[in-house]
Amino acid sequence: MTLQPAATAGPPLFSLRGIVLRFGKVQALTGVDLEIRAGERVALIGANGSGKSSLLRLLHGLLPHAGGAFESHVPPMSQAMLFQRPHMLRASVRNNVALALWLKGSRWRDAQREAIVALDRVGLAELAGRNARTLSGGQQQRMALARAWALHPEVLLLDEPTASLDPTAKRDVEALIADAAQGRTLVFASHNLGQVKRLASRVVYLEHGRKVADLPVHDFFHGPLPEEARLFVKGELV
Numbered sequence: 080m081t082l083q084p085a086a087t088a089g090p091p092l093f094s095l096r097g098i099v100l101r102f103g104k105v106q107a108l109t110g111v112d113l114e115i116r117a118g119e120r121v122a123l124i125g126a127n128g129s130g131k132s133s134l135l136r137l138l139h140g141l142l143p144h145a146g147g148a149f150e151s152h153v154p155p156m157s158q159a160m161l162f163q164r165p166h167m168l169r170a171s172v173r174n175n176v177a178l179a180l181w182l183k184g185s186r187w188r189d190a191q192r193e194a195i196v197a198l199d200r201v202g203l204a205e206l207a208g209r210n211a212r213t214l215s216g217g218q219q220q221r222m223a224l225a226r227a228w229a230l231h232p233e234v235l236l237l238d239e240p241t242a243s244l245d246p247t248a249k250r251d252v253e254a255l256i257a258d259a260a261q262g263r264t265l266v267f268a269s270h271n272l273g274q275v276k277r278l279a280s281r282v283v284y285l286e287h288g289r290k291v292a293d294l295p296v297h298d299f300f301h302g303p304l305p306e307e308a309r310l311f312v313k314g315e316l317v
């Protein structure tokens with residue numbers, strides 16, 4: 080499916096000013112300024128280790144910052160994050176989704192019913208009774224998407240959601256993401272520039288933890304870029 084152009088961006092959801100994030104001596108983010116508004120679809124790109132996952136995890140409240148100011152206007156229950164390797168509980172596919180709903184306050188019976196609706200949406204209803212740990216990589220990502228979707232989040236944060244999938248699964252999961260992103264704010268990390276062009280309205284390029292470019296998607300791919308970002312887009316810097 081094709082994503083509709085984002086409506087005029089709404090109020091700010093996340094505001095970052097001069098953010099520094101460290102893991103011991105490693106500085107994963109340095110002086111990052113970023114504002115993300117409702118309805119935007121922001122792609123985070125950059126070489127391995129440039130800070131994309133760290134930034135997503137900061138937005139999701141999973142990592143503390145060591146400097147700068149971070150404001151989130153999204154209630155914690157209104158955002159969901161998909162990790163590179165989704166976490167699977169040793170339970171049925173249905174219960175993996177239902178548990179997330181139950182934790183959010185649904186009654187168990189309602190949670191199970193809503194889980195089936197969400198699984199149906201990603202084409203997994205037939206596997207609802209299977210142990211989630213026996214799913215293939217593509218099926219796991221679809222399940223994780225159903226789990227995130229079922230929560231009706233305002234914001235979806237995705238960390239390289241199709242990185243480990245074969246081309247068919249990549250296409251399927253990307254279509255589901257496009258569907259899930261409708262009417263929501265999407266922030267995702269990706270090494271797949273085709274996917275960035277298809278899904279994003281805006282591109283943030285990180286290099287060694289610094290934000291080097293931050294442009295509307297068309298300008299990023301067609302306008303002048305800082306040299307390192309230009310080489311990255313040409314595939315000469317990975």
Ligand SMILES: Nc1ncnc2c1ncn2[C@@H]1O[C@H](COP(=O)(O)OP(=O)(O)OP(=O)(O)O)[C@@H](O)[C@H]1O
Nearest residue numbers: 102105106107125126127128129130131132133134
């Ligand atoms: N738990 C951790 N402990 C120590 N260092 C970490 C940890 N997580 C990330 N880092 C370091 O922080 C920096 C940024 O890593 P991050 O995972 O955010 O990059 P990335 O852009 O998502 O990379 P990739 O494209 O490989 O997923 C890297 O130098 C990385 O080694």
